[in-house]
Amino acid sequence: MFKFEVLIEDKKTKARIGKATTSHGVFETPVFMPLATKGVVKTLSPEELKEIGAEVILGNTYHLYLRPGMEVIREAKGLHNFMHWDLPILTDSGGFQIFSLGETFKINDHGVEFKSIIDGSRHFLTPETVIEVQEILGADIIMVLDECVPYPVDKKYVQEAVLRTLDWSARCKKAQKRENQALFGIVQGSMYQDLRRLSAEKTVELDFPGYALGGFSVGEPHDLMFGVLEPTLNYLPGNKPRYLMGVGNSSSLVEAISLGIDMFDCALPTRMARNGGVLTSEGRINIRNAKYLKDFSPLDPNCCCYVCKNYNRAYIRHLLNVGEILAHRLLSWHNLTYIINIINETKSAIKNDSFSDFKNAFLRKECNE
């Protein structure tokens, strides 16, 4: 089952509070979904994620298909059971991997042929098999197979990718057998306004329970992304969730929420964490920097997460410098808390009818940093 309703609409912006109901419970939007690409949010346990406030996590069809493989997932009775996460899961289709692992893929209209990055074995994924795999994984929200293109890129190529994604989307929808999973369509079109419109309108014609916007944050300038995103949203129905794929830096989050985006995912908070990047209310810092050698203050003086309450910068810097895993855990913990807190503050502001002021203050602060 999947149900989405808009509970509150902001008066001055297009921001909104929504409620999504899935087979594994309810979550409120806007929501940030941490990445559990291979069936784990790197370094963190499901119990810890719940404490941090994560409500939905993201698995990846391509990676889980290769390892542990569908036989294992089938016997484990699905990904939820396998990884001990009983809240909602969204699985991405693997479309992004066609883009990010480009050299190992060959695309044609039928599907995608690729060589396993693990053992070099040959595989063929089609819209149909991608749905089959996601039905075995059993996520609450699943994604169509799409073709994400790089930026900048030739318009003719984008048009082909848009048309192919539309074709694949229709085939995914047709292939779907299980009824308790929400299959989301994906709008592509790179930075071409007319192609975004075409992609959005045709995808909406296929009638999905939710719509994602793919192909953003692939290297284009910030203003260009929002310039294309805003008008594209006009072609998506207001009563369905909108998911901006791959975007997760804090200012873009708030800005996108004001345009009516409901869902986000991003590798940034957790990946940055493992490399010493710390999100703080006073801007981004790199905990590896020498100036934190004897800094015994918390990562973020204005944060009250478990990590900031109990550990200091000097210690975490030390852990990272000597290669201790706890550093990655503590930093991932903090960064995810930071992003989820921003979402929570945003939601409070919408509920208090003060979102517009909140947004302006937030973006001004980010600009000054």
Added chain:
RNA sequence: GGGGGCGUGGUGUAGCUUGGUUUAACACACUGGCCUGUCAAGCCAGAGAUCGCGGGUUCAAAUCCCGUCGCUCCCG
């Protein structure tokens, strides 16, 4: 006392035999930056040694020769 080996950036090494692609290379450490549907405990960049010291041979020496100091191993 006799004989051998070794001394090159912070650390560990390469180069030396057959002097000249050496503006001395590499790893780690160090300094900074990057990371946006995660092949990412990753990637990029930077600083840092005139080759133990002195002399000699040569157009040219980290590289060959002599001396010297230090460390080290073996014999006594």
